[in-house]
Amino acid sequence: MQELVNRAKELLADGTVSRVLGWKAGDMSYNPEPAYFNSAEELENFVYDGFCGANLSKYMIEASKLEGKTLVFLKPCDTYSFNQLIKEHRVDREKAYIIGVGCKGKLSVENIKAQGIKGIESIEGAGMNDGCDTLTIKTLYGDKTCSYNDAMLERCHVCKGKEHQISDEVMLESRDTKDAERFAQVEAIEAMTPEEKFAFFQKELSKCIRCNACRNVCPACSCRKCVFDSTKYDTAQKANVTSFEEKMFHIIRAFHVAGRCTDCGECSRVCPQGIPLHLFNRKFIKDIDTFYGEFQAGEDTESRGPLTNFTFDDVEPSIVGERG
Amino acid sequence: MQRVGVFVCHCGSNIAATVDVKKVVEMVSLEPGVVHAEDYQYMCSEAGQARIDAAIKEKGLTGIVVCSCSPRMHEATFRKAAERAGLNPYMVEIANIREHCSWIHKDMEEATKKAVVLARAAIAKVNLNAPLQPGESLVTKRALVIGGGIAGIQTAIDIADAGYEVDIVEKTPSIGGRMSQLDKTFPTLDCSACILTPKMVEAAAHEKITIYTYSEVDKVTGFVGDFTVDIRKKARSIDMNKCTGCGVCQEKCPSKKTPSEFNRGLNTRSAIYTPFAQAIPNVPVIDRDACIKFKTGKCGICEKVCQAGAIDYEQKDEIVTQKYGAIVVATGFDVIKVDQYEEYAYSQSKDVITSLELERIMNAAGPTKGHLERLSDGKHPKEMVFIQCVGSRCSDDKGKSYCSKICCMYTAKHAMLIRDKYPDVNVTVFYIDVRTPGKNFDEFYRRAVEDYGVNYIKGQVGKVAPQPDGSLLVQGVDLIDNKQILKKADMVVLAAAIEPEKDVRRIATMLTASIDTNNFLTESHAKLRPVESPTAGVFLSGVCQGPKDIPETVAQAGAAAVKAIGLLAKDKLLTNPCTAKADELMCNGCSTCANVCPYGAITYETKEINDHGIRETRRVASVNNALCQGCGACTVACPSGAMDLQGFSNRQILAEVDAICR
Amino acid sequence: MSECTCHDKYSLDTLVPQIGIITDIRQETPDVKTFRVNAPEGGKLFEHMPGQCAMVCVPGVGEAMFSITSSPTNKEYQEFSIKKCGVLTDCLHSLEVGDQITVRGPYGNNFPVDTELKGKDLLFVAGGIGLAPLRSVINYVIDNRADYGTVDILYGSRSADDLVQLKEIQEVWCKTEGVNVHLTIDREQEGWDGHVGFVPSYLKELEFANDKTVLVCGPPIMIKFVLQGLKELGFENEQIYTTFELRMKCGIGKCGRCNIGSKYVCKDGPVFRYDQVEELPNEY
Amino acid sequence: MYKIAKSNLPELYKAIAGSKELYLPLENAGQVNFGPWSEDCTPDIETLKSVKSPKDVFFPQSENLYTCQKEGKNIKIDPEKLKDQDFVVFGMKSCDVKGVEVLDKVFLADPIDTYYAARRDHGIIVAMACHEPEESCFCKVFGIDAADASSSIADVATWMIGEDLYWKPLTEKGEALTSELSGLLSSDGDENKVEEEKQAITAIINKLPYSDLSLEGWDGDHFEEKFNATNWEELYKPCLACGTCTFVCPTCQCYDIKDYNTGNGTQRYRCWDSCMYSDFTMMAHGNNRNSQMQRFRQRFMHKLVYFPTNNDGMYSCVGCGRCVEKCPASLNIVKVIKNFGGDK
Amino acid sequence: MSIENETFRPKIVAFCCNWCSYAGADLAGSSRLVYPADVKIIRVPCSCRVNPMFILRAFEKGADGVIMCGCHPGDCHYSTGNYYARRRMTLLFSMLDFIGVENGRTRVEWVSAAEGVKFSTTMNEFVEKITSLGPNVRLEDLRCRN
Secondary structure (H helix, E strand, O other), rough: HHHHHHHHHHHHHOOOOOOEEEEEEEOOOOOEEEEOOOOOHHHHEHHHHOOOOOOHHHHHHHHHOOOOEEEEEEEEEHHHHHHHHHHOOOHHHHHHEEEEEOOOOOOOOHHHOOOOOOOOEEEOOOOOOOOOOOOEEOOOOOOEEEEHHEOOOOHOOOOOOOOOOOOOEEEEOOOOOOOOOOOOOHHHHOOOHHHHHHHHHHHOOOOOOOOHHHHOOOOOOOOOOOOOOOOOOOOOOOOOOOOHHHHHHHHHHHHHHHHOOOOOHHHHOOOOOOOOHHHHHHHHHHHHHHHHHOOOOOOOOOOHHHHOOOOOOOOOOHHHHOOO | OOOOOOEEEEOOOOOOOOHHHHHHHHHHHOOOEEEEEEEEEOOHHHHHHHHHHHHHHHHHOEEEEEEEEEHHHHHHHHHHHHHHHHOOOEEEEEEEEEHHHHHOOOOHHHHHHHHHHHHHHHHHHHOOOOOOOOEEEEEEEEEEOOOOOOHHHHHHHHHHOOEEEEEEOOOOOOOHHHHHHHEEEOOOEEHHHHHHHHHHHHHHHHEEEEOOOOEEEEEEEOOOOOEEEEEOOOOEEEOOOOOOOOOOOHOOOOOOOOOOOOOOOEEOOOEEEEEOOOOOOOEEEEEEOOOOOHOOOOOOHHHHHHHOOOOOOOOOOEEEEEOOOOOEEEEOOEOOOOOOOOHHHOOOOEEEEEHHHHHHOOOHHHHHHOOOOOOOOOOOOOOOEEEEEEOOOOOOOOOOOOOOOOOOHHHHHHHHHHHHOOOOEEEEEOOOOOOOOOOHHHHHHHHHHHHHEEEEEOEEEEEEOOOOOEEEEEEEOOOOEEEEEEEEEEEEEEOEEEEEEHHHHHHHHHHOOOEEOOEEEOOOOOOOOOOEEOOOOOOOOHHHHHOOHHHHHHHHHHHHHHHHHHHHOOOEEOOOOOOOOOOOOOOOOOOOOHHHOOOOOOOEEEEEEOOEEEEEEEEEEEEOOOOOOOHHHHHHHHHOHHHEEEOOHHHHHHHHHHHHHH | OOOOOOHHHOOOOOOOEEEEEEEEEEEEOOEEEEEEEEEEOOOOOOOOOOOOOEEEOOOOOOEEEOOOOOOOOOOOOOOEEEOOOOOOHHHHHOOOOOOEEEEEEEOOOOOOOOOOOOOOOEEEEEEEHHHHHHHHHHHHHHHHOOOOOOEEEEEEOOHHOOOOOHHHHHHHOOOOOOOOEEEEOOOOOOOOOOOEOOHHHHHHHHOOOOOOOEEEEEEEEEEEHHHHHHHHHOOHHEEEEEEEEHHHHOOOOOOOOEEOEEEEEHHHOEEEEEHHHHHOOOOO | EEEEEEHHHHHHHHHHHHEEEEEEEEOOOOEEEEEEOOOOOOOOOOOOOOOOHHHHHHOOOEEEEEEEEEEOOOOHHHHHHHOOOOOEEEEEEEHHHHHHHHHHHHHHOOOOOOHHHHHHHHHEEEEEEEOOOOOOOOHOOOOOOOOOOOOOOEEEEEEEOEEEEEEEEOHHHHHHHHOOOOOEEEEOOOHHHHHHHHHHHHHHHHOOOOOOOOOOOOHHHHHHHHHOOOOHHHHOOOOOOOOOHHOOOOOOEEEEEEEOOOOEEEEEEEEEEOOOOOOOOOOOEEEEOOOOOHHHHHHHHHHHHHHHHHHOOOOOOOOOHHHHHHHOOOOOHHHHHHHHHOOO | OOOOOOOOOOOOOEEEOOOOOHHHHHHHHHHOOOOOEEEEEEEOOHHHOOOOOHHHHHHOOOOEEEEEEOOOOOOOOOHHHHHHHHHHHHHHHHHHHOOOOOOOEEEEEOOOOOOHHHHHHHHHHHHHHHHHHOOOOOOOOOHHHO
C-alpha cells in the first residue's frame, strides 16, 4: 500500500496530477471512505485494503469537471465502469491518470457480522500484504476469527477477472477470487415456479426503503435527473407506497442500465437492507448473453450496447414463454 | 389543461347504430377540461366542420377531440378545420370509435362503454397537447451524385434535364463505371460501349452537369435540402484545361508495368494513363506510385513530350466545398476476390478467370484484342467450363448470403457469344439454379441451351485441378443424374459474386445513411420507398442498394432522380413537427439516443447550461428537426427521459394509459 | 366531508384542506389571473392577516403556496393573484367560475400591521406579481387609514399590460387621501404616459424620505437593487420588510425544506425584516 | 419488577396481539426491522439494531392523508381514519425511544400533526435495554442510557438477562398493559439482577470507541463558526446524495406530500423525504440548497445546531449508530463531529 | 371487487404502431372482424416508442394484459424501430417472468396493415389467454383497485 502512496506523492509532486482520488482510512478498521487528497500530507491518511470496496469511477464524473488531472485508483472491476463512462461521455479520459490497483477480493463487514461477530474493535488481515486467508477480529466480546473468503462480497466470488481494462499503470498484485458461477443464483431463481419467484422477490423487495443508495452508487446510473425524481413525466416515486412501486423501481432501474451495467456489484454492496439487487442486473446480462451473444459492458469504450443494436434475426419476445 | 371540445360523430349509422352517441356526449362532459361536447351526423361534412369551427370560437376551445373514424381517415380533415378556426392543428386528437369500436362490437352497451373510454384517453391526451409548428428549411437547388457509372450518369442526366445543377463525383479517372468494362449486354447482345458512350458524352456536355473525376467525397455535413460537401479533387498532375488528350505522353511513358485496373490486371498500363480509349474526360492522370519522376525525381519525359504543357508535377489535392439539396448515392459494385476459393484454383492457373475478366478478353479493346485465348499460353480453348454462384448464396462466412442476380444472365450471354463466334468450343455451365425473371430473359437462356447447345449441368463443382498438360480438371456433380463428373477444360470461368464498392461504408457513415450487413445501403422502405435512404435527402441509385442488372439500374437511377427532383423542386421543406426534443437540463450527453437514431438526426453540442442556478458546460443532445422523422426510438433509449417526442410525449401516452385503465 | 369523526378530537387539522369554490376570475394581465374564493356555503374559508399564505390545490394536479392578496378587512371572500408558470398554475388558469379547488391555511406570519407598522409612514415597493402579497397590506392600511401615516406605493412591471390590479390601483388607491401611487414600466410603450424605467432607479429618482417603513416584494434581482437603492437613501435594515413566500412548502414548519439556519420560512416567516434576514446563513 | 422466561415470549406476543396491534423486531429475508406481529412472523429481539429505526411505527414511510374525489365540479374530501386503537411497540432501544421524543418536538409542536398525534396517543412503548451494545453506538454522547429506559418516555422498560426478560412498567399505560398480561408475567423479578445487568451494560458502553465524543461547540452560539467552516468542503465529497442515513435515522423527519391518481380520485399521501436528495429544496423560487455540500451541511447543522437552538438544547441525534453502519460511503455524523475536533 | 361472482372481464391495453398495426386494426374494423371490447388501442408512431415504463404503468393502473403490435421485422416505416423494440420487449418480458409475473400477460405481435384477420385473431387469443390467467394481482397498485 505504501507504494501507492509514494507513487501518488510523486505524481502530485511532478505536477502530473492535481489531486488524488482514493480511499481514506476510517475511524474503524472497516470503514474507509472515498476521498480526495490534495497534498502529500493528506496522503498520510490514504488506505487501500480489503475494505476499500467502493468503486471510484463514478466520482470521476465530478472530478472530470475539475482543473487538471485526477489520479484515480481503480480496481480491475472498477475499470469496466470507467470505460463505460467514457463510452457515454460522462468522464474525460484526459482528466484521469489511472493507476490500476490489484485486488484480492473486497470484504463486507456485514458478512462478518452475519457470523454473530459484534462489537468489532479492530480487524487484522485485510491488508494487501496479508495472506488473505483469515481475518483476526478483536471485539468487545472477545477475539474472533473469520475466513477471508467468507467475509468477501458476493461479487468477488464471481469475479470477472483481475485484468484492468484501462489504466495508465498497474500496481500491486491481485488474487484470483472466483469460486462460484456468475449466473448460478439467477439460474436457481429461473428454475423456480412463478409462485416461488414471486414470493422470493416480494420478500426481498419488501425490505426496500427507497433510499436510492443502489441508484446513487451505480456508475451506470449517472443521469443528471433520474426518471424517478423527475416531476416532468409523472413517473416520480419517492416511497414504496405499494409493493408495485418497489418492483417498478427495481425493474426499470435494471432496465435502464441493461447493456450498460458492468456487474460491479456496488448496488448490492450498499443496500442497507441487504437486498440482492445484482440479481436484476445479472438476469439482464444473462439474457443478453444468451439472446444476443456475449457482451461485457465496459470491456471497451467504443462498441454499441446490446440495446442500441440489433440483428435482423434476433429472437422474438415470445421466447420468454416458449422457454417454459 | 386545455378547454376541450368533444365532437362525437354518428357516421350515419356506422357509429350510431352500435354506440349510444348521446351517452358518450353525456359521459365525456364530466371529464376534466371538457367544456363542450356534442354529437352530429357526419362530423367530417362541411356542416360538421362548421360546428367545430363555431364551438372553437364561441367557447374558446383550445383542444379538440373528435370521436369518429380512424385518424388515418380524417385526422388531416379535422386538423385543417381546427386551423381554419384559428387553432393550432396539432391540438386535435381523434378517438377511433368506428374501426376500433362500433364496427367490431355488437353489444350497444359494451360498445358505448368502450367508446367512452377511447374518448377519455383522447381527452387525457389532448389536455397535454401543445401547439406544434412545422419547421421550415430552405432547399439548395443542386444535387450531388456520388459515383459516375451508368446509375450515376443516368440520375445526373435526368436531374439536369429537369433544370437543376448536378455534380458527379467519380473516384476513378473517368466516368463510365463497370458498364464500360462490359463487352456486350444481355439479353439484346448490343455492344455495351455503343450504348454507354453516348450517355457519357451527354453527361459531360450537359451544361447543368459538372463532373469531378479522380475525386472523392471527403466530408458531408448538414441535412436534407442543405448538405455541405467537401469534394477532394485528387492531384491529377495534369492541367485539365491544357491537355488535348493527344495520348503522346502515354505512348512515351517508360513506366509501363502497372496492372491495368480497367482490364482487371490482365495487362499493364503506363504510369500516365487514361483508363480506356473513350474515357471522359479524355485527360490522363499520373499514377504517382508508378511514375519514375515521382519515385526517383528523374525522368520527366511526359512533360517534355507534352506540347500543350499540361503536365504539372506540383499539383496538389484540391478541396471543393459545395452545397447540395439532395445527394444520390450510386457507388456501384465490384466482384469479390475469388482467390480465397482455393478449390477453384484461381490463383494457381491463369486460365481460371472471372466473368468480368472474360468480358475484357472478349472485348475488342481488351488485352487479347477480342480473341478468346488462354492467358497461360495464348492457345484457343476447346472446352470451357463456367461455374455459377461463386461466393453467392453462400451459407458460410466466405461468401455472400444473397444472390448476385446478374450472373445467370451474363453466363448465358458469354456461352452464347462463344458458341456463336467459336462453334468449335464446347461450353459447360455448372449451376445451382438458373434464374431468369426478366423481360426476354428466359427466352435468352433457352436460346443458349436449345439453339447454341450450351451444356448446362445442375450441380456444384468441388474442385478445379490444374493438370500437368496445362489443362484443368473440373470435378463436379450432376445432381439430376446424381453422378460424379470429371471434365477436362481449357478455361474455367467463375461467376463471382458482386459486392458493394468498398468505399460505400465510409460514404454511408458520412451521410448517416443506414447500411446492411452486406454493405448494401438500406432503402427507406423495402417496397414503398425503394430508392430513398431512411436519411432524408439521400437517394439510392443502382447496385449500391442491391444487385441489379443494367435495365433495372437505369430504371432505379431514373426513379432516384425523380425523387431528388421532387425535393429540389420545393423552395422550402416543411418538417414534421412531431419530432424528438431533448431537454437540455436533463440530458446526460451519453449518445445513447444518437446510437439508435435511424436518421442521424441527433448531434451533440457542448454548451453552457444554467440548471436552476448551477452553471456548467455540458454535452447535450440536439435534434435536427429537418431530419427527425418522429419514430421515438431515442425517447426509449434515453434513460433519464430527457428525450421526448412531441405529439406523442411520455406524459401524453401515460395519460392515455391511465385513462384506459381506470 | 366524510362521516368519520376521528379528526374532530384534534383541534387543528393542518394537513386536511377545505373546499373552496371559485366565485370570480379576473384576467389581470396576459398571464396573471385573480381568483376569488369562497367557502361552498358562502363566506370566507378562514380569517387571515396580511402577508399570510395559503396552500391552493387542484386535486390530482398539485398544490402550491400563494399569498392571499385580499385584505383581511374584506369580509366576504379571499383572493389569490396567480401567475401562469407551471403545471398547477396552468391548470388553475383553465378553471372557470363555479369550479372547486382545495385550500388549506392560513400559514406563516404576517406583516406587523397591528404593531410595528402602526403609525408609520409606509413605502411599498413591488415588481410584477410581487404586488400580490403587498396588496393585502395596502388594502388593510387603506381600510384602517387612520392608523398609519402617509402611504407611498412604487409599483413597476415589464409593460403596462403586466401591471396587476390596475383597476383597483386607479380607482381606489390613487383616490385615497394620503396615498401616493408611483407606477413605472420597464420600456417605452404606446399609450403609456407614465414613468418609464426600472423600479430601483425610479426609487432613487423619487428620493423618498428615509424615515419610512418599507415593504418590498418582487423578483430577486429587483429586490437586490431596491435594497441597494434604499441603503443609498439612508434606510436601515430594520425599516425594511420582505416576504419569502416562494420558499414555503408544507406551511407548518415540519417538512424540512424551508429552513434557513434555525428559522423556518413557513413558520417564522414568510415575512422577515431585513435585519433578521442578514442574520440568516447565506442559503436563500 | 416482573419477568417472563424468554421461551415464553411467543405467548406474550400472542397475548398482546390478542387485543392490540403489536409491532416488534422481525426477521425478514435476513434483515431485522420492526413490523406488525402475525402468526407466521419471525420475531428477533437478539439483534441489537433493526435496520430502520422503529420511527415508522409513529411516522410511517408513507401514509395516506386523505382521498379526494371529483363529482362533476364538486370535490369530496375523505380524510384518512386516524389511529384509534391502542398498539404496542415492543423492544425499542433507548436511543429509538429518545428518537420519538425528538419527533414529538416536531410533530406535536403547534400546529399539531394529527396523524402523528393520534399514533402517539395510542402507542405503548415497551423499551428494551441494550444487552450487548456495539462499536457503532454512541448514545452516551447524547446522555441516553442504553442500560435503562426508565427515565425516558417509554411505558415499560425491559431487560434481557440470561433466559429471562425483566419487565418494569413505567407509566399508567405501561401499568395497564402489565396488568393485562399479568397471567404471563411473574412479579418476582429480581431487581438486583437488573442492576447487575445495567452495570454490565454501562461498563461496555464506557468502553465503546465513540463514547468519548465531545459535542462542545455544537450549539447556537457557534452557529456562524460551524456554518462557515471550511471542513464541510472536504467532508461532503464522498457523499452519494442517497437517503440511506435519513431513512434509517430515528430522528430524521423530513417528508414530502404528494398526490397519487388512482383512476377514481386522488390519494394525498405523505412520505419520507431526504434532505440529502438533490432536489429536496426545489421549490417555487428555485433550489436554495443547490450543492451537495450545502445539503450535507444542512443535515448535520440541523441535527447538531438548529434543532438544539429551537428545542432547548435537545440534539436531533440519538447516537444509534445506524448511519455509521449503513452509509454506502462510510460517512456519518461521528466523522463530522470528529472532523470538527470532537475526538480530542 | 368480487371476481368470483361476476364473469371476469380483463382490461387490455394494446400499443399499435401507426403505420402497420394500427392500420391492421382499422382493417379488422372495416372487415367487421369481431374481437372483445376489452382491448383498447393506443396509437404510437412506432413500436420503438413503447417504453417499458408504459407497460408497467398499464399494469399499475389495473390492466390485466398488455400487447404491443408493430410492423413485421424488416418492414418498419422507420426501417429499424421494431428491431429495437423487439430487444427491449424480449428483455422486459424475461424480467417480468423472472420476478414471477405470469407468462402470457404480455405479448408482442407483428401485424401488417394488410393483416386485419391476424389482428383480430391475435386479440381474440390474447383476451382468452388473459381471461384464463385471471386478474393481474402481481403487478397492480392496490390503490388503483376499484
